[in-house]
Amino acid sequence: MTLVIEFIRPYRRAVAGALVALVFTAGITLSLGQGLRILVDQGLATESPENLAKAIGLFFILVLGLAFGSFARFYLVSWIGERVVADIRKRVFNHLIDLTPSFFEQNRALEIQSRFTADTTVLQSVIGSTVSIALRNTLMLIGGLGLLFITNAKLASIILLGFPLVIAPILFFGRRVRALSRLSQDRVADVGSYVGENLSQIKTVQAFNHQPHDRRFFAQVSEKAFDIARQRIRQRAWLTTLAISLVMGAVGIVIWIGGLDVISGQISPGELAAFVFYSLLVGVAAGAISEVIGELQRAAGSAARLFELLQTKPERGPAEGSGRLPTSVSGAIVLENLTFSYAGRDRQPALDQVCLAIEPGETVALVGPSGAGKSTLFDLLLGFYRLDAGSIRLDGVDTASVPLQDLRRCFALVPQNPALFHGTVADNIRYARPQASDAEIEQAARIAHADEFIRTLPEGYHTPLGDAGQGLSGGQKQRLAIARALLADAPVLLLDEATSALDAESEHLIQQAMPALTQGRTTLVIAHRLATVRDADRIAVFEEGKLLAVGRHDQLIQDNALYRRLARLQFREPRA
Structure with a gap:
């Protein structure tokens, strides 16, 4: 006591x-x-x-x-x-x-x-x-x-x-x-x-x-x-x-x-x-x-x-760390021999000695079978877990030394299953930046092609949502998540299967919102549908925690067997 x-x-x-x-x-x-x-x-x-x-x-x-x-x-x-x-x-x-x-x-x-x-x-x-x-x-x-x-x-x-x-x-x-x-x-x-x-x-x-x-x-x-x-x-x-x-x-x-x-x-x-x-x-x-x-x-x-x-101590406190990021982060990311295993699974690393350099403003797609380590990489970028070995550098600064609250300001996440909270539509968009004005919220919604359906709701932006956004379709939830990410205005954007569970019309609307969302930002995209990432600057192919290859779509079709198999299954492309 x-x-x-x-x-x-x-x-x-x-x-x-x-x-x-x-x-x-x-x-x-x-x-x-x-x-x-x-x-x-x-x-x-x-x-x-x-x-x-x-x-x-x-x-x-x-x-x-x-x-x-x-x-x-x-x-x-x-x-x-x-x-x-x-x-x-x-x-x-x-x-x-x-x-x-x-x-x-x-x-x-x-x-x-x-x-x-x-x-x-x-x-x-x-x-x-x-x-x-x-x-x-x-x-x-x-x-x-x-x-x-x-x-x-x-x-x-x-x-x-x-x-x-x-x-x-x-x-x-x-x-x-x-x-x-x-x-x-x-x-x-x-x-x-x-x-x-x-x-x-x-x-x-x-x-x-x-x-x-x-x-x-x-x-x-x-x-x-x-x-x-x-x-x-x-x-x-x-x-x-x-x-x-x-x-x-x-x-x-x-x-x-x-x-x-x-x-x-x-x-x-x-x-x-x-x-x-x-x-x-x-x-x-x-x-x-x-x-x-x-x-x-x-x-x-x-x-x-x-x-x-x-008395349960966090692995890493939100203010822990003496590293300082530049005032204006460009979004350059370097992964050096990145290795990580989940607790109890030391013999099966989720990521194994991954090396990858991403230029500021570049769009890089992460593809590979389920369990390849793509979502784990997002978790590590956001500082949810400590690395077993290697490092992640953002604009040349080791993220392990940066306070989490400063690190996470540099990222905007659009998850596969958007997390919506009990509150109004405006509250859920404003979640990324609580001090944002109504005008800024509406502008973000318009760019995300969400403004139109929001205005059809009974109380517009002030319509209360049920728990987890009950009452909205998958596409509507996803567009709200995109509006939230736009409002965050972070230099690095993380898209985790943002269109995988949507119908064609919803996917089309979200694809229309993507250029505005990715413009001027370093973007990492996890995707199983290769059609959504064919035009990415580069595509990184993962399997069982290892980075197998990095290149453009046409190059990987020729050089990487795994990517060629995935493409053949989805595009029915001829054997090389």
């Missing part, structure tokens, strides 16, 4: 105010016992209306103080809980979006999302409520014990004898509850991950009539989560039952012994009433503490899961 304290520390004044209110309300609650003693001994026992009125007046003053103190305590503690959890969420999110894609390849994104939502909700509940309850009842317990001894030391000693019997089960069950709480949170994350995964791919689920299997599997996942939760609940229930039974049992014995002392005249009825009040207060406080310990253990599990994310 050390890191939780770190988040609370900036709000020391609010914490101090909450503690003052907490001590104040606890003090008033404890004072009610003395008020009860006065009411019995000086009000009821004396049969004096004046004394009774004074005792009742004191009681109402204490009640008003308790009410106002409780308001301050509740407001401040709840505010601290909400404030701290908001800070934790921001810290976790800011950290997550800087982690490299390899982290998300090894961890389910939806499970991480569950941690981000469910675990922070648990922390909010604990910091904004449970901690306050625990502290208040701890004060009640300590103060009540002290007043028990002040009121009657003999009876208080009897109460105290029962405390070892309460502490032992709290320590025993507390450890078990914490372990089960962590496991329970993991199972809840599994449930959330499975739901999110299926709902995000609902068309595929329904197209293959997969619902019966999903229902069965989800039932199993849910039952596993329930079984762990049931074990945790049982441990907490035993913890609470034992604590209350033992403490209240001791209170019952005290009432019996105290009653005998009142009958014999050794103590007054008011003293016994006050003692019983404090005994009940101590018993309730002990029971509440034993109950909230389970919540605190659960929060510790949630905090551990969140801080696991915070």
Whole structure:
């Protein structure tokens, strides 16, 4: 919980105010016992209306103080809980979006999302409520014990004898509850991950009539989560039952012994009433503490899961590096013996000693079978992974030494499956340059041949899009991605299969937008359709991570067997 304290520390004044209110309300609650003693001994026992009125007046003053103190305590503690959890969420999110894609390849994104939502909700509940309850009842317990001894030391000693019997089960069950709480949170994350995964791919689920299997599997996942939760609940229930039974049992014995002392005249009825009040207060406080310990253990599990994310170090921070690119980047790229393997696949490099020099403003097409390393090259250019060997130089500067945020400003990416976000059409185009004006957005859309279809939408550029751009065709999404890349105005353009999944009309429109998109920019194009890259300045042929040949279409037809085979399959060209 050390890191939780770190988040609370900036709000020391609010914490101090909450503690003052907490001590104040606890003090008033404890004072009610003395008020009860006065009411019995000086009000009821004396049969004096004046004394009774004074005792009742004191009681109402204490009640008003308790009410106002409780308001301050509740407001401040709840505010601290909400404030701290908001800070934790921001810290976790800011950290997550800087982690490299390899982290998300090894961890389910939806499970991480569950941690981000469910675990922070648990922390909010604990910091904004449970901690306050625990502290208040701890004060009640300590103060009540002290007043028990002040009121009657003999009876208080009897109460105290029962405390070892309460502490032992709290320590025993507390450890078990914490372990089960962590496991329970993991199972809840599994449930959330499975739901999110299926709902995000609902068309595929329904197209293959997969619902019966999903229902069965989800039932199993849910039952596993329930079984762990049931074990945790049982441990907490035993913890609470034992604590209350033992403490209240001791209170019952005290009432019996105290009653005998009142009958014999050794103590007054008011003293016994006050003692019983404090005994009940101590018993309730002990029971509440034993109950909230389970919540605190659960929060510790949630905090551990969140801080696991915070303690995950990115392979390369966004501001890491001392290299500096020129003020105006021309887009010259040099790959020197570039070698890279994915984690766990060291024996099969995704790229193996690739050497290639690309001139500023040149259009180079990357072709080859699936798995040849073309998309991996794009990932390395964007700094998503560290190189195993070799280097990438942009305008003569080693990109490994350049801060990622500076490096990525030099690239505009148009992916095969455009990533569109929840928001308006304008928001999605503006994603490349958040400060862009409406006029700049519309100009980029016109060049990308997207303006026409955008204006037919219900609210034009302000039309909200569903998740992942639901409601738009593939060609429309691709044109929005091109408009976004135009708005980025980067010196290097990366086109990843930009037209592979489109119909002829959409492909034609996008091909019309290409000259404006590539003009004055270094352009790298991944393509399986060789017809789309025949006119490229050069074509680089990849296979199994190796660069086999570089040249123009006609030259490669003559000199490279792989390219000749690919061309023959697509163009039905005669054998050379």
